Amino acid sequence: MAGKIKGFLNSPQGRDSLLTYLTEALSMLGMILTYRLAAQVSKQDLDLYVIVRRTVSFVFPVLIMGAMVGLTRFVAMSREPAQQRGYLRGALTWVLPLGALTMFLAVVFAKPLAWVIFGSEASAGLVPPLGLMIVGISLHGVAYGFLRGKKSMVAANAVQLFVLAVGPCAAFVLWDDMRTVLWATGIAWVGVPMLSLVPALVAPRKRKMRRERSELLRYGLPRVPGDIALGALLTVPGYVALRTHGLDVSGEVGFGATLLNLAAAAFSPVALLLLPAAAGRLAAGDHAGLEKSIARMTWMILAASVALTVGFELLAEPLLLIYLGPSGASYLPMARIIFIGALPFAFFNGMRSVLDAYFHTPRNGMNLMAAFGLLLVGSVIHLAVPTPWYTMGVVLVISMCWLGWATWRDVRYVRSELRRLAVRGPGQLRLVVLIPDRADGSTFAASEAQARSLALSGCEVSLFHLESRTSITKLWKARRKFKKLLREQRPDAVHVHFGSVAALFGVLTSTVPVIVTFMGDDLNRKGLAGLARPWMGGLFSQLSAFFAAGIICSDESVREHLWWRQSEALVLPFGEDGKANTGETLAYLREVALHKGANELAEG
Numbered sequence: 001m002a003g004k005i006k007g008f009l010n011s012p013q014g015r016d017s018l019l020t021y022l023t024e025a026l027s028m029l030g031m032i033l034t035y036r037l038a039a040q041v042s043k044q045d046l047d048l049y050v051i052v053r054r055t056v057s058f059v060f061p062v063l064i065m066g067a068m069v070g071l072t073r074f075v076a077m078s079r080e081p082a083q084q085r086g087y088l089r090g091a092l093t094w095v096l097p098l099g100a101l102t103m104f105l106a107v108v109f110a111k112p113l114a115w116v117i118f119g120s121e122a123s124a125g126l127v128p129p130l131g132l133m134i135v136g137i138s139l140h141g142v143a144y145g146f147l148r149g150k151k152s153m154v155a156a157n158a159v160q161l162f163v164l165a166v167g168p169c170a171a172f173v174l175w176d177d178m179r180t181v182l183w184a185t186g187i188a189w190v191g192v193p194m195l196s197l198v199p200a201l202v203a204p205r206k207r208k209m210r211r212e213r214s215e216l217l218r219y220g221l222p223r224v225p226g227d228i229a230l231g232a233l234l235t236v237p238g239y240v241a242l243r244t245h246g247l248d249v250s251g252e253v254g255f256g257a258t259l260l261n262l263a264a265a266a267f268s269p270v271a272l273l274l275l276p277a278a279a280g281r282l283a284a285g286d287h288a289g290l291e292k293s294i295a296r297m298t299w300m301i302l303a304a305s306v307a308l309t310v311g312f313e314l315l316a317e318p319l320l321l322i323y324l325g326p327s328g329a330s331y332l333p334m335a336r337i338i339f340i341g342a343l344p345f346a347f348f349n350g351m352r353s354v355l356d357a358y359f360h361t362p363r364n365g366m367n368l369m370a371a372f373g374l375l376l377v378g379s380v381i382h383l384a385v386p387t388p389w390y391t392m393g394v395v396l397v398i399s400m401c402w403l404g405w406a407t408w409r410d411v412r413y414v415r416s417e418l419r420r421l422a423v424r425g426p427g428q429l430r431l432v433v434l435i436p437d438r439a440d441g442s443t444f445a446a447s448e449a450q451a452r453s454l455a456l457s458g459c460e461v462s463l464f465h466l467e468s469r470t471s472i473t474k475l476w477k478a479r480r481k482f483k484k485l486l487r488e489q490r491p492d493a494v495h496v497h498f499g500s501v502a503a504l505f506g507v508l509t510s511t512v513p514v515i516v517t518f519m520g521d522d523l524n525r526k527g528l529a530g531l532a533r534p535w536m537g538g539l540f541s542q543l544s545a546f547f548a549a550g551i552i553c554s555d556e557s558v559r560e561h562l563w564w565r566q567s568e569a570l571v572l573p574f575g576e577d578g579k580a581n582t583g584e585t586l587a588y589l590r591e592v593a594l595h596k597g598a599n600e601l602a603e604g
Contacts, residue, residue, distance in 0.1 A: 019153055019157055023157035023160055039327050040325070047250065047254070048251075052182060053258065055117055058232055064091075064095060066224055067216055068141035072146075073149070073356065074216065075087050075149025084150050091146075132189075140159065140192075140193045143197050144159055155196055167185055211565075211567060214546075217546075225369055226365020229365070233400070238250045253392050259342075260400070263309075264348075301346065317332055333390065344402075354411055378398065430460040431492065432489060433463050448463065464485055479505070491512055494514045494515070499519075499540065520555075545569075551569035558571075
């Protein structure tokens with residue numbers, strides 16, 4: 001055993017793991033010290049700083065739009081340095097303009113924003129530096145995601161340590177005015193990430209970045225609501241408590257949420273290392289090895305989170321008194337309530353990378369939105385009905401418990417899928433073909449013929465007929481039927497014939513990659529009668545093209561009507577008998593479905 005441990009630590013992967021764990025531990029200690037330094041100034045300053053940090057966590061996902069996770073995933077799956085830099089530049093094309101807009105709003109609307117965030121316009125001076133901190137943490141997310149993806153772990157960990165620990169602590173050591181502290185922190189958060197990116201940004205641009213930017217947006221945009229929901233879960237309870245019980249209770253709720261965040265941060269190294277490793281193993285087809293790694297991590301994280309939760313509940317009073325001094329007694333009751341949610345939240349934080357790597361759809365985002373929905377219901381009740389001071393703490397714990405259970409459920413599903421993929425033959429493909437017609441219809445006879453041709457070529461094919469595209473009731477019933485088919489058949493991909501409602505239905509409903517074949521008037525709507533119907537159908541087609549995992553066009557004139565991704569779309573006519581280009585179509589479907597398209601298609 002000792003030999004295995006020594007061998008692992010001597011390997012590049014072992015050194016990266018050890019360095020990452022060490023960095024996360026030091027970062028967590030730095031964050032703890034930051035709050036201790038704020039408490040030394042006064043309880044009011046600590047309450048304000050807690051609200052500032054929670055607001056930063058709440059807002060910055062809007063700027064970064066999923067780029068942190070997306071950069072790690074796509075850069076790790078890329079082989080060419082030029083393509084990796086293309087992903088970085090693509091992310092900055094929206095992060096920098098949105099950052100400038102954030103600063104503009106923070107300066108111009110400082111007073112109303114101060115009333116919303118801090119409960120008083122007297123704190124308006126804190127809003128502009130708060131805006132700079134939001135911009136800085138967004139740039140940190142870009143830099144950290146990029147460096148992790150290209151496996152520059154020393155640089156990534158250095159940036160992480162400075163931004164999360166050294167910068168904020170140094171600001172409190174050098175100054176005791178909260179406004180100055182926030183300005184100094186924001187400047188450090190902007191400067192360090194940008195310096196780390198200089199070598200990549202000054203390198204010659206050898207290729208356009210449109211494709212990389214498009215891939216990042218398609219991957220990141222659906223995850224933005226979930227990222228916002230995650231920030232809101234830890235921030236909104238404090239805002240609600242501010243309106244019902246004042247700044248003191250708001251700060252206590254916010255501090256309890258911060259303790260949750262610190263507890264979850266102990267498991268961040270697992271997520272940080274697991275995402276690029278999982279993405280790489282999926283691309284390489286190592287399903288059995290990935291399943292075993294996930295199984296080990298699952299039980300390790302569960303055991304550690306149980307021990308952490310029990311330990312804090314037993315030692316909360318001396319820990320907080322040592323940590324915050326006399327002020328710690330004020331935070332103790334709420335902290336004990338909220339920390340019950342540490343177990344499920346830590347499990348979510350440790351295992352979320354598994355779902356980010358496996359699902360094309362934002363599975364974590366959907367779980368977070370549902371948990372946030374529970375929180376909103378509790379918040380409305382608390383605002384409408386007089387309830388005790390601890391109500392928002394209880395509501396937060398309930399939301400976290402649901403989030404942890406949903407993550408456990410989805411990780412079990414991923415493991416079962418990996419076991420299934422590990423035992424089947426190489427190159428096998430299980431496909432659901434979605435056709436927008438009645439089962440006895442003849443409009444899409446060529447599409448059904450292509451499905452039969454794919455089946456004869458070794459693909460397992462199931463047909464699903466979307467019989468109505470105009471009735472909301474029938475579409476909802478079809479959604480339930482389609483979801484049931486996906487659970488039973490467990491396909492690798494969904495192939496939708498025709499765009500418009502059918503393609504959007506597939507993209508929004510499917511949990512597996514969706515490939516859309518566009519045929520003509522689903523993109524070129526000029527010949528269709530009416531006003532709203534042609535416009536809406538075309539919009540649905542373009543939205544589907546943006547979020548689809550793959551695009552096929554029946555001829556070159558169809559591809560020319562795409563608003564985006566024209567260079568990625570393949571022209572593969574299937575003919576009146578549905579048998580043309582069967583081999584090429586099957587090869588493309590396989591590449592997209594089995595997570596191999598990112599590298600192989602780029603090379604082609």
